[in-house]
Amino acid sequence: MKTKIVLFIVAFIVWLGLTWSVELLSLIVGVGVAILVAFLTSDMFTPLRNKTGFVSKVPEFKQPVRYLWFLYYIPVFLWECLKANFDVAYRVGHPDLPINPGIVKVKTQLKTELALTFLANSITLTPGTLSVDVDKEKGYLYVHWINVKDKGVEGATRIVVEKFEKILRRIFE
Amino acid sequence: MNEIIGYIFIVAGVVFDFFGCLGLVRFPDLYNRLQAATKCVTIGTCGIMFGVFIITGLSPSGIKALLIILFLILTAPTAAHALARGAHKSGVKLWEKSICDKYEEDAD
Structure with a gap:
């Protein structure tokens, strides 16, 4: 029930942002849509027990330090993202197409699903790397790298993962 | 003033989008094309949208x-990840000049 109420509030805020009007009719429709969304999707957000008995941990959301680290994470991420774009644009524009691709394996210490999702998405949006698959039990990520600098697990981990992992661990774990 | 800044963002976004599409044509295999499509097109479109917001x-x-x-x-990297994984599982090969494929080695 708690999940449904939170979802209802979030959906209603998104609705208000999308319509950006306070007319009575649009508010009534918004309440209806938000209730529908909350009921249809609440199953996806409750921590379910899966076949192996693993319960996804819900991180502490009440520590303010986590939000400060998240604020620090945003500019770091945007800067990396911008560098990634200039890098790919350079490779695309270069007449010889200087690419050196391959799929490497990197190790991660992160355990919770939310943290892994953020890590995989950050890897995808940063210089020349694209996460392909994750092995959650052993803590490995498979990453397609447009310019492989190090084929080994440790070297690739140092270059690809470490800068995000330090921050993400402080936010989510 | 706001308009000028907004148009700068929009022009930069269009340039990045152009490079992303050029990458789709020029890169040799699916995985490299996904790299161009996710990075350049994401930031390019975000740039255009941010320009619209400023104006x-x-x-x-x-x-x-x-x-x-x-x-x-939130969604562009997730979609790229799903595409890359699905393509690899269904047997799309990497470019022949690729350095290594650890995912293939660990698949068994």
Whole structure:
């Protein structure tokens, strides 16, 4: 029930942002849509027990330090993202197409699903790397790298993962 | 003034989008093409949307543009990840000059 109420509030805020009007009719429709969304999707957000008995941990959301680290994470991420774009644009524009691709394996210490999702998405949006698959039990990520600098697990981990992992661990774990 | 800054963002976004599409044509295999498609097209479209937000300000279309940026940053990498994994599982090979494929080695 708690999940449904939170979802209802979030959906209603998104609705208000999308319509950006306070007319009575649009508010009534918004309440209806938000209730529908909350009921249809609440199953996806409750921590379910899966076949192996693993319960996804819900991180502490009440520590303010986590939000400060998240604020620090945003500019770091945007800067990396911008560098990634200039890098790919350079490779695309270069007449010889200087690419050196391959799929490497990197190790991660992160355990919770939310943290892994953020890590995989950050890897995808940063210089020349694209996460392909994750092995959650052993803590490995498979990453397609447009310019492989190090084929080994440790070297690739140092270059690809470490800068995000330090921050993400402080936010989510 | 706002208009000039907004147009700078929009032009930069269009340039990045162009490079992303050029990459789709020039890169040799699916995985490299995904690299170009996710990075350049994501930041390019975000740039265009941010430019729209700066020009229109806190209006209905400006807020919608900001929400689009949020959804795009969350969904584009997820879609790319699903495409890459699905392609690899169904046997799409890497470019023949690729250095290594650890995913293939660990698949068994």
